Every structure is written in structure tokens, then in C-alpha cells.
Amino acid sequence: MSLILPALTICVAGATLVYLWRQKWGRPSTFLPPGPHRDPLIGNLRQMPSDKVPLIFHEWAKTYGDVMYLKVPGQAIVVLDSLRAAEDLLEKRSAIYSDRPKFPVYELFGWTCTLTMMPYGKKFSQYRQMHHSYLNREKCADYKPMQLVEARTLANNLLTLPWDQYENALSRFATGVITQIVAGHRIESEDDIYLRMSKMVLESLARAAQVPAGTAIDFFPFLEHFPSWFPGTRYAQMAREWRPTVRELHTFPVETVKKQREEGVATPSFILTHLDAVGTSSMTEEYEQDLQGNAAAMFTAVPVVSNLKETEKTWGVLSVFLLAMVLYPDCQRKAQQEIESVIGASRLPEFEDRAKLPYVECIYEELFRWNPGVPLGRMVPDLSCIIFNSPRQRYHTGACKTTHTAGCLYPQAPLSSPISVHKLTFRRGMTLDPEIYSNPTEFVPERYLPQPIGMGEPHFSGKFGFGRRICTGQYLAANSVWIAVATILATCRITNAIDEKGEIIVPENAMTYGLMRYCIKFAFVLLLTRPDSHPVDFRCAIEPRTPQSKSLVMEGLHAEAEY
Numbered sequence: 359m360s361l362i363l364p365a366l367t368i369c370v371a372g373a374t375l376v377y378l379w380r381q382k383w384g385r386p387s388t389f390l391p392p393g394p395h396r397d398p399l400i401g402n403l404r405q406m407p408s409d410k411v412p413l414i415f416h417e418w419a420k421t422y423g424d425v426m427y428l429k430v431p432g433q434a435i436v437v438l439d440s441l442r443a444a445e446d447l448l449e450k451r452s453a454i455y456s457d458r459p460k461f462p463v464y465e466l467f468g469w470t471c472t473l474t475m476m477p478y479g480k481k482f483s484q485y486r487q488m489h490h491s492y493l494n495r496e497k498c499a500d501y502k503p504m505q506l507v508e509a510r511t512l513a514n515n516l517l518t519l520p521w522d523q524y525e526n527a528l529s530r531f532a533t534g535v536i537t538q539i540v541a542g543h544r545i546e547s548e549d550d551i552y553l554r555m556s557k558m559v560l561e562s563l564a565r566a567a568q569v570p571a572g573t574a575i576d577f578f579p580f581l582e583h584f585p586s587w588f589p590g591t592r593y594a595q596m597a598r599e600w601r602p603t604v605r606e607l608h609t610f611p612v613e614t615v616k617k618q619r620e621e622g623v624a625t626p627s628f629i630l631t632h633l634d635a636v637g638t639s640s641m642t643e644e645y646e647q648d649l650q651g652n653a654a655a656m657f658t659a660v661p662v663v664s665n666l667k668e669t670e671k672t673w674g675v676l677s678v679f680l681l682a683m684v685l686y687p688d689c690q691r692k693a694q695q696e697i698e699s700v701i702g703a704s705r706l707p708e709f710e711d712r713a714k715l716p717y718v719e720c721i722y723e724e725l726f727r728w729n730p731g732v733p734l735g736r737m738v739p740d741l742s743c744i745i746f747n748s749p750r751q752r753y754h755t756g757a758c759k760t761t762h763t764a765g766c767l768y769p770q771a772p773l774s775s776p777i778s779v780h781k782l783t784f785r786r787g788m789t790l791d792p793e794i795y796s797n798p799t800e801f802v803p804e805r806y807l808p809q810p811i812g813m814g815e816p817h818f819s820g821k822f823g824f825g826r827r828i829c830t831g832q833y834l835a836a837n838s839v840w841i842a843v844a845t846i847l848a849t850c851r852i853t854n855a856i857d858e859k860g861e862i863i864v865p866e867n868a869m870t871y872g873l874m875r876y877c878i879k880f881a882f883v884l885l886l887t888r889p890d891s892h893p894v895d896f897r898c899a900i901e902p903r904t905p906q907s908k909s910l911v912m913e914g915l916h917a918e919a920e921y
């Protein structure tokens with residue numbers, strides 16, 4: 359027993375030395391894209407920004423170009439700073455750049471069979487198909503009545519709740535839509551089981567997402583079996599604690615719908631459709647796991663916790679909307695005038711009005727460009743963009759396809775490759791491109807209107823990602839965001855909050871960006887990344903836009919309650 363600790367320490371120290379040696383001498387960098395100078399062993403670790411990472415990468419890209427290479431111990435990062443580079447690699451070559459690395463930590467948390475983290479392959483196509491069959495453009499038209507009711511509930515909540523509950527209201531909206539899609543369940547109260555579960559699970563996901571594939575466990579999976587006091591096992595311990603909660607989100611919705619189906623009371627949902635497709639008696643264990651994983655993956659698309667800022671989906675976009683409306687009151691006024699002149703003051707917006715409200719459409723588009731909720735693209739890194747540094751190495755690792763962009767080789771990675779390289783599609787740089795967008799840091803909805811009224815600039819086409827990994831919930835999300843924006847504009851006036859001293863609070867026009875933190879612990883270098891952005895906490899005031907607003911919302915809710 360007394361020999362175990364020294365033996366383990368020697369093993370780990372040996373593995374670390376081998377690893378560091380490989381970092382230093384294992385790979386010449388002949389074919390790498392340009393990037394800041396790298397120190398021996400630690401690469402770009404010293405230069406890595408601790409805040410506003412997307413903006414700083416964008417600054418660096420001005421020197422090194424729109425395909426930039428960075429290296430920190432254990433991870434190589436390829437930053438794609440322009441739409442052209444992203445389209446070139448992720449759209450045109452998506453057959454070879456759609457893979458994901460293995461995520462031992464996520465798996466320990468209980469995220470197995472999850473599309474978002476799934477490597478490219480047969481199962482991946484099967485999962486995409488499962489999502490697509492329920493979330494394609496045509497099917498999403500059927501969900502509009504439900505989204506309309508949820509948007510009106512949101513407006514009602516914003517008009518009645520105090521300011522510190524606004525985030526909850528937005529979260530409830532996002533979760534409410536997803537629970538109906540996934541399980542046919544309508545959230546009626548604040549203590550709803552799905553709200554509680556999503557809140558817990560998203561918190562767990564956020565913790566795991568702080569370290570996408572960058573923990574000691576990811577580098578040395580065997581550490582999972584070590585006792586919790588052993589250096590580098592912290593995330594394994596955390597994962598073990600969260601696992602039951604994550605698993606509950608997988609099993610509970612499927613079990614509940616199965617039971618409802620047996621009792622003949624199930625309402626249409628993603629789960630019911632897939633249960634019906636096979637029949638519960640002939641359902642294999644594998645199919646059930648697939649269904650659980652796919653249903654749970656949709657919940658991960660919803661940030662439900664008011665204090666939880668780590669997620670990037672619908673909530674993020676709507677909080678960006680509130681911030682923009684406070685900072686740019688003229689835009690709010692123009693949109694409200696448009697709604698009033700097209701729809702009048704006696705009813706609320708509906709999906710059929712969308713084409714007649716071009717300025718509201720421009721606001722919707724500008725939200726995704728101005729401060730995209732996912733500035734570094736995928737929260738989950740890809741392994742697909744592994745770069746091999748020499749033909750010799752390609753030979754050794756058996757890569758089979760190569761492509762050529764910006765003078766660099768990007769061969770396809772074999773899944774067994776031991777090299778961990780993470781690509782981050784860099785959406786912030788794409789949305790700030792001065793060659794595409796004039797005054798790019800300003801919120802200017804008019805930029806999309808045709809000239810001479812507007813500037814004729816293009817919509818940001820990467821808002822839901824690229825290629826074969828493009829967001830499967832894009833049509834659902836687009837409808838959710840649009841109807842929420844239109845309904846809030848029609849019913850609410852969003853203004854600056856007043857503080858305790860009676861002074862106007864002017865929110866800072868700044869987004870916080872995830873931290874890149876580094877801890878060097880007992881020779882393990884852990885890269886902790888949180889590649890997300892969200893408005894810094896801000897207060898705003900929301901009041902009825904007209905004396906009739908509240909009653910209109912209530913009438914609208916009653917009229918649509920039986921959709």
C-alpha cells in the first residue's frame with residue numbers, strides 16, 4: 359500500500375515528461391498557418407488573453423490572417439477569422455471537418471449519445487436525421503401556434519414581474535418551447551419538474567464546458583480511477599456528483615412519455631414520434647439510449663438558469679435584444695412605429711406579419727451579428743481540423759485526405775490520432791469584418807435594408823453554424839426569437855433602469871467573454887476555457903408600451919390558449 363503513491367507519482371511524472379517532450383520535439387511546424395510566436399513547451403500560453411478572448415483573437419488575426427494557429431499545452435487552436443475561411447473549410451469541406459474529439463469528462467458527467475459531442479460517422483448521421491425529421495423547416499411551421507403562446511406568456515411575465523425576475527422569464531420562455539417539442543409537456547408553474555431539471559443539468563453542462571476536452575482527465579483518462587485527493591482528478595469527482603442529475607434528464611422524459619403513451623394520454627412530441635416509429639415492444643436498448651440522448655441534447659440548447667451565463671442559445675439572444683433596446687432607443691422606436699402602422703394597436707403580431715415588418719426583421723438579424731451569443735462558434739471543440747505538421751507525420755498517423763487553404767495543409771484526422779487539436783470557428787471576427795459591415799461594433803439594423811434607404815449589407819450567414827454540423831434547431835430557434843422580439847416590441851417599452859439614488863443606469867456596451875484560465879498543478883497544465891459571451895449583468899426597466907398593452911397580452915393569451 360505504501361508503495362502505491364510513489365509508483366503512481368512516478369507513472370504520472372513519466373507520462374507528463376513524455377507528453378511535454380512530444381510537445382517540444384515531436385512535431386515540426388513546417389506547414390502550420392501563421393500565428394503569434396510560440397515559446398518552447400508552452401507555446402502561446404503566456405500570450406493567451408484572460409478576457410475578451412474573441413476580440414483579442416480578432417486583433418491578432420489582423421496581423422496573422424484569417425486562418426491563424428495557436429498552441430497551448432495539449433491543445434492546438436485554429437482560429438477562422440473570416441466568413442470566407444469558415445465557408446471554405448466548414449461548408450465546402452464539411453465532409454472532412456465535421457468531427458469532434460472524444461470528451462472523457464463530458465462522458466463522465468453522463469453526456470453519452472449526445473449529438474453535440476458526437477464524432478462524425480454513421481451514428482452522427484442517424485442522430486442528425488432523428489433531429490431533422492422533427493425540426494425541419496416544414497415541421498417547425500406546426501410549432502408556431504405554441505411559440506406564439508409562449509411569446510405572449512413571456513411578454514406578460516416581463517410586464518408583471520420585477521426586474522430581477524426578467525432573466526427567469528426569458529429562461530422560462532426558452533425552456534417552455536423545448537419541453538413541448540421534446541416531451542409534449544407545457545410548463546404551467548415555476549416549480550415545474552422540467553424547469554428544475556433543466557436548471558440543474560445546464561449548470562452541470564456549464565461546469566463541464568469550462569474545460570472542453572482540456573482537463574487532466576481528458577489527457578490521461580486513467581486518472582478517473584484514482585482517488586479524489588490525487589492531483590488532476592477534480593473534474594472526475596465533480597462529474598461523479600453531477601452524473602445522476604444528467605442521467606435523470608436522459609431517462610425521465612422518455613420514461614414519462616412511454617407511460618403516457620401506454621395510458622393513451624401522450625401529446626405529440628419528438629419522443630412520442632420516435633416511440634411510435636418503432637413501437638415500444640420492439641424497441642431495442644440501443645434505440646432507447648439514442649432517443650434519450652437526442653432528447654437530452656435538445657435541452658442543452660436551452661439556457662434556463664437566470665444566474666447561469668455559460669450557455670449560448672435562445673436566452674442569450676433575447677438578453678442581447680434587451681440590452682440593444684436600452685442602448686439604441688431610436689431603433690426600438692422605429693420598430694414600434696412600424697408595428698403600429700402595419701398591425702395597428704388592437705392586436706398583437708403573428709407569424710403571418712413577418713414579411714410585412716422589414717425593420718423588425720433587421721433588428722432580429724442584427725442581434726445575431728452585433729453580439730453573437732456564440733462568439734467562438736461551437737462551445738464544443740472539433741477534432742476535425744487537426745493539422746499535421748509534416749508529410750512524415752501524416753504518414754505515421756495515417757491521415758487520408760488533405761485540403762489546401764491559405765497555403766496550409768489540413769489533412770483529415772484519423773480518429774485514433776493522439777494529437778489533440780481544437781478548432782474554434784471564430785464568429786466574432788466574421789461579424790466584425792469592416793469589409794462587409796460598416797461601423798461593425800454599432801447596432802445598426804438599417805444596414806440590411808436595400809440602398810438607398812439602408813446600406814444593403816448581407817445578413818450574417820453563420821449565425822447557426824456551418825456545414826454538416828449546423829444547428830439542428832435553427833428553424834425552431836429562428837421562429838422563437840422572432841416572435842419573442844416582435845411581441846415584446848409590440849407590448850413593452852424597454853428603458854434604462856433607475857438606481858436607488860434615482861439616477862439612470864446606463865448599461866455598458868460590453869459583452870463579457872469567457873475566461874481562459876490556466877492552472878499549473880503538479881505538472882499538469884489544464885486549459886480552462888469558457889468560449890461564450892453574454893451581456894454583462896445589466897438592469898433595465900420594462901413597462902407597458904400603451905395603456906392597452908397588458909389587456910392585449912391577456913386577451914391574446916386567452917384566445918390562443920387552446921392552440
Ligand code: HEM
Binds near residue numbers: 732
Ligand atoms: C438562438 C438560438 C440558437 C443559436 C444561436 C444556436 C447556434 C448554434 C451553433 C452556432 C451551433 C454550432 C454549429 C456548428 O458547429 O457549426 C449549434 C449546434 C447545435 N444546436 Fe443550436 N442554436 C440555437 C438553438 C438551438 C435549439 C433550439 C436547438 C434544439 C432544439 C439546438 C440544437 C443544436 C444541436 C443539437 C447542435 C449540435 C449539432 C451537431 O453537433 O451536429 N440549437 N447551435
